[in-house]
Amino acid sequence: MESAVTAATLALTAVGLSLVFGVMRVVNVAHGEFFMLGAVSAWFITTWVGGPAWASFLVALAVAPLFVAALAALADRIVLKRLDYEPEATIVATIGLMYIFQQAALSFYGPQAMPVEPPFNFRIQLPWFGYSAYKLSVILFATLVLIGVWLFLTRTKAGLVMRATQVDRETAQAFGIDVDRVYAGVFALGAGLAAIAAVLIVPIQQAHYLMGHDPLLLAFITVIVGGLGSLRGTIIAAVFIGLSDGLIAFFWSPTLAKILATLLVAMVLVFRPQGLFGAKQA
Amino acid sequence: MTNLITPTRRTLLKGMGAGLLASAALPGHVWGQAAPIKLGFQLHRTGIGAAYGRWYERTAQAALKVVNDAGGINGRPVEIVFEDDATDPKRGAEVVEKLASQAGCDLIFGPLFSHVVIGSAPRAGELKIPYLVCSEGYHVASGMLNRWTMQPGITDVRAQVSSMAPWVTQNLGKKVTMVYPDYAFGYDHRDFFTEAVKAQGGEVIAQIAIPPTETTFTRYLPQIPTETEVLYHVMVGPAVLTFVKELGDFYGSGARPQIFGFIDSLEAVDTASPGLEFLEGTHFWEAHNRVKQADASEAETFYRAAVGVDDNGASVSDAADVATYSHMFSVWETLSVIKKGMEAAGYQGPADRQKFVEAVEAMTTFDAGQDHPQGAKVFNGKTHQVFGHQFISKVEGGKLMRVHQTAIEDGQYADAVDYSTQSF
Amino acid sequence: MRIWTLHLFTLAVLAVLLATLPPYHATNLARILVLAVFAIGYNLAFGYTGLLSLGHALFFAAGVYGAALPITYLGLPQLPALVAGLLAGGLVAGVTGLLALRTAGVSFMIVTLMFAQAGYLTLLYFGPVTGGDEGLVLPDAAALLPGLSADVARATIAYALFSAALLSSLALVQSRLGRTLVAIRENEDRSRMLGYNTFAVKLTALVLSGLFSGAAGAAYALLFGYAGASFATIQYSILPMLWVLMGGAGTVLGPLVGTAAMFYLVDIAGSYTTATLLFVGVALVLLILFAPKGILGTIRERWLTWLP
Structure with missing residues (x-):
């Protein structure tokens, strides 16, 4: 159950990274910071809006991802575009962005962890333990968003344009597609998805300026294990990774379980380098 | 990918501190030409310890003001040089170096996180500079560190x-x-x-x-x-x-x-x-x-007001900014011990560092009061550890x-x- | 000829700097030299062979503990421990390479990252032996070269290690093997068709890279008296990449330039601002916008085309 919450938010974050990675071929090291900014801006928004918890949370859920997406589009225009999306240069640039965002959070938000009140506190009480209804709704909402992303990519013109650019940038350009706009849009969408995941998780965990670290690593692993550019693979990998260390932890000491789970996932890649669902020539 | 780089910051309190000294020091108190005593503060400003670091810095500033208002140490004004160690042991050792060799500090204090302390203490020992930690780790009393490293401000875990x-x-x-x-x-x-x-x-x-x-x-x-x-x-x-x-x-x-x-x-x-x-x-x-608490002592009230903490344990200017109250008093009390130790040793400059360590080792009890608002303590000069x-x-x-x-x-x-x- | 002159001249300048700089900067330079050896190792894999690794912290930490554990538990003298650290780095890189080199590109990056993460957790798991997150305190650096003060011993070892690393990496990139590495970076398929066993060559490059990294880790632990699991965190995989990219990937002197630039960027930032992360972040973005090939890479492109 806990693993399902992890898997759901991981899937959102990873799909965002996968889009950026697949379409733009950019290794976005700052992706975790977009996640963090989503959580931090959710804290600011709920604090400013006030009122009942559910109302301010809904505002945050709507506004925070848009804000983060806008920031990402701006970063794309100012920095990444000028680098012509050259892989090594974008790694350094996104590391730079990572520091800038971290400092911004540290200066304006502060070093402490602060929680956001969940929109509802209903608890499903079983005889031996309880379970928060909010966590169930996180899983549900994340699933809806993922379905939305899938519909967007497969059923809309914008999605088609993105996929076409992913397959062949030059040809897409030749067909009159404004690749720059597509890239800015993809980068914003990817960041926005990470931010949605963060807003969903922040009532369970809390906002902290260094919280982007773990989601970034996990999302990277998920994207690669799932296979580059495969949305379905990314989601299945998220579930696989969300469950794997939970299951192993059942048998061994937790730290040993983490070691084994990490090696297990690494071995999947070693013996299936294209990922679980990637094409052979990924 | 937290703290990939270990950022640093040096707040030479020269500008700010000088203003502070001029305006806040007791009127009529003349420092004359006395060069200030410089204390290095190894600060967790960024990295995982940042929430502690922010309050450690505030506590140090407040304690510094109290010390200077009361006439400094050995008749000399005191300044604190803050340097960020990013809560990282590698950068921690570099910060010790910087505070000792470049900023010319008389001693160094303030680190909390154990791995930073353990990573930095060897360098402090080698540079022969007193290193007073506010860490609550058992690393000092366990004997793994060195004679220059002491923990006189907080009981160990x-x-x-x-x-x-x-x-x-x-x-x-x-x-x-x-x-x-x-x-x-x-x-x-x-x-x-x-x-x-x-x-x-x-x-x-x-x-x-x-x-x-x-x-x-x-x-x-x-x-x-x-x-x-x-x-x-x-x-x-x-x-x-x-x-x-x-x-x-x-x-x-x-x-x-x-x-x-x-x-x-x-x-x-x-x-x-x-x-x-x-x-x-x-x-x-x-x-x-x-x-x-209802029975809070006068010293407790004074300390709280000086650091800027309200009755609930949050910053007086922001109720959401909650203090690291069970740790930060160690910064204040360590500065009290520094003052007492330097006075007992007749500390004049870096040549007296050894005398300072010996003076602190000779201490046995600290009375509750303004210097020790958390309460009375017993100091063990052999293990360099305090108990409260x-x-x-x-x-x-x-x-x-x-x-x-x-x-x-x-x-x-x-x-x-x-x-x-x-x-x- | 002028290539060797340039590098020997660089080494001479470093020797003078070590001897004449004020103590603070001299010790910093010793740190930079040791870390630059790590960067040289990373550059061999990444800059010359095109292996984008995020697992080099594992090799560095292998060096740290390869030296620290025998000293702590077997009483091994320090210089043999340095060699043990070097070998440990090479060995771990070899094992990692045997598995990870089955992948390429971003998959390679992630697999190496995960090996390093597993290594970090293993150090924590064996905390009673390794000291875990808190780490171990090692003997004084003065014991390294009896008769010398700790500062002199440290500077001497750091300088000797860096000189050996710089000259051997220069010889390496000018050798047949070095040219093969670049050929693989540029076009692996063609190299394979030309009859090279690219897997073996890449593995060799990674092991060499691991030896450099292990030597740097061992030296860092010995010279500064501390070994801890934090050296195995991802931070220490990203740093050498940053140093190399900043100095110029695929240049022999780039790792030194990048390491020194980054060290002082962080150090100086602290004197002017409390927002150091912002300062460093903006500096990185500006650098990559205006000198995308790194400092020496850009110089080579514009002016000194002969630079190795």
Whole structure:
């Protein structure tokens, strides 16, 4: 159950990274910071809006991802575009962005962890333990968003344009597609998805300026294990990774379980380098 | 990818400090031409310790003002040079270097996180500069560091933990389950508390270690045996809030064991935060009562006002900015010890560093008062470690109210080292 | 000829700097030299062979503990421990390479990252032996070269190690093997068709890279008296990449330039601002916008085309 919450938010974050990675071929090291900014801006928004918890949370859920997406589009225009999306240069640039965002959070938000009140506190009480209804709704909402992303990519013109650019940038350009706009849009969408995941998780965990670290690593692993550019693979990998260390932890000491789970996932890649669902020539 | 780079910051209080001295120092007090005494402060401004670092800096500034208002040290004004170590042991050693060699500090104090202390202390020993840590780690008294490293401001974790056992076993229950982080800090709790509980006729029936990279804890909670009478928890880092909330989700409104935690879990976190209602009625160790108690001493009131902490333990300017109250007093008290030690040694400059260490080693007791607002203490010059009273508080109406105060002897243990016989 | 002159001249300048700089900067330079050896190792894998690794912290930490554990538990003298650290780095890189080199590109990056993460957790798991997150304190650096003060011993070892690393890496990139590495970076398929066993060559490059990294880790632990699990965190995989990219990937002197630039960027930032992360972040973005090939890479492109 806990693993399902992890898997759901991981899937959102990873799909965002996968889009950026697949379409733009950019290794976005700052992706975790977009996640963090989503959580931090959710804290600011709920604090400013006030009122009942559910109302301010809904505002945050709507506004925070848009804000983060806008920031990402701006970063794309100012920095990444000028680098012509050259892989090594974008790694350094996104590391730079990572520091800038971290400092911004540290200066304006502060070093402490602060929680956001969940929109509802209903608890499903079983005889031996309880379970928060909010966590169930996180899983549900994340699933809806993922379905939305899938519909967007497969059923809309914008999605088609993105996929076409992913397959062949030059040809897409030749067909009159404004690749720059597509890239800015993809980068914003990817960041926005990470931010949605963060807003969903922040009532369970809390906002902290260094919280982007773990989601970034996990999302990277998920994207690669799932296979580059495969949305379905990314989601299945998220579930696989969300469950794997939970299951192993059942048998061994937790730290040993983490070691084994990490090696297990690494071995999947070693013996299936294209990922679980990637094409052979990924 | 946190703190990839270890940023630094040097706040030479020259500009700001000079203004402060000019305006805030007692009128009529003339410093003359005396060069200031420079104290280096190794600060966790960024990295995982940043929440502590912010309050350590504020406490140091407040203590500095008090010292300068009272005439400085040996008739000389005092300034503090702050340098960020990013809560990283490698950068920590570099910061020691920078403060000692470049900024020309007379001594260095202030680090909290154990790995930073252990990474930096060898360099301080080599540079032969006094290094006074505010860390609560058992690393000083265990003998792994060196003669230049001392901890005169805060009781170490071994003593804290051991002194809790009598009260816990007598009042909460004898069958204890421990939840702790799966690394050195957690092991100190595991080993010393298990031992102390045994000595009290109790038993630790389960030890649940949480791996360091974990961000969610629900899956570990079913491992708590149902016959548990007391759940002992200690966690550090930003995930602590998650831990407490998930514990709340786990037990819900059903029956639960008595719960005893170390406030480290909730330093810089408001106990009245949403989701923490579950803590109502549970107990915490505190080294210094975050919420101002009814019997607070005059010194306590003075300290609180000087640092800028309100009666609930938050910043007077921002109620959401909660202090790391059970640790930061060590900065204030360490500065008091520095002043006392430098005066006893007739400290003039770096040539007297050894005399300073010897002067501190000669100290035995600290009286409660403005210099030691947390309370009276006993200093062991052989192990370089101080021992003080500890408190147990209960959460009542979202506030931590003291229910017990330990005696200093409750935490003392046999010496593991005699630094005073080591060479300088 | 002028290539060797340039590098020997650089080494001479470093020797003069070590001897004449004020103590603070001299010790910093010793740190930079040791860390630059790590960067040289990373550059061999990444800059010359095109292996984008995020697991080099593992090799560095292997060096740290390869030296620290025998000293702590077997009483091994320090200089043999340095060699043990070097070998440990190479060995771990070899094992990692045997598995990870089955992948390429971003998959390689992630697999190496995960090996390093597993290594970090293993150090924590064996905390009673390794000191875990808190780490171990090692003997004084003065014991390294008896008769010398700690500062002189440290500077001497750091300088000797760096000189050996710089000259051997220069010789390497000018050798047949070095040219093969570049050929693989530029076009692996063609190299394979030309009859090269690209797997073996890449493995060789990674092991060499691991030897450099291990030597740097061992030296760092010995010279500064501390070994801890934090050296195995991802931070220490990203740093050498940053140093190399900043100095110029695929240049022999780039790692030194990048390491020194980054060290002082961080150090100086602290003197002017409390927002150091912002300062460093903006500096990185500006650098990559205006000198995308790194400092020496840009110089080579514009002016000194002969630079190795």
